[in-house]
Amino acid sequence: MTVKTEGLDLAKDVFQVHCVSATGRRIINKKIKRAKLLAFFETLPRCVVGMEACGSAHHWGRELSKLGHDVRLMPAAYVKIP
Numbered sequence: 001m002t003v004k005t006e007g008l009d010l011a012k013d014v015f016q017v018h019c020v021s022a023t024g025r026r027i028i029n030k031k032i033k034r035a036k037l038l039a040f041f042e043t044l045p046r047c048v049v050g051m052e053a054c055g056s057a058h059h060w061g062r063e064l065s066k067l068g069h070d071v072r073l074m075p076a077a078y079v080k081i082p
Contacts, residue, residue, distance in 0.1 A: 003027055003044050006069075008051040010060060019044070041067055048072060052079045 002021065009016035015037055019028035032040050037060075041049075046068040051057050053073040061071040 004047055006041075006044065006047060006049045008049055008060070010051060010054060010056055038063060038067070041069065044069075046070070050074060052076050 003019040004022040005020050007018040007020075009018075013034050014031050015034065017028060017030055017032055017040070018026070021027055041064055047070065049061075049064050049069045050072045051060065051074070053075060057073050061073060064071050
């Protein structure tokens with residue numbers, strides 16, 4: 001099963017990553033430390049990454065775009081945690 005879409009919840013030190021397949025099945029749901037975030041995203045296939053627009057989202061969006069991911073920032077009203 002390959003990752004099609006990723007959701008990234010930004011925080012100060014520990015981020016939450018949620019990855020789903022093309023069929024909507026959850027593949028990955030884990031916490032990742034800030035220092036290991038880029039290394040983790042390097043191992044994933046290039047796909048859409050959604051995250052809430054905030055101060056640090058622009059920084060992380062640029063970094064993930066450099067790795068080839070399609071980053072989408074969205075307003076907080078659209079972000080829903082299942």
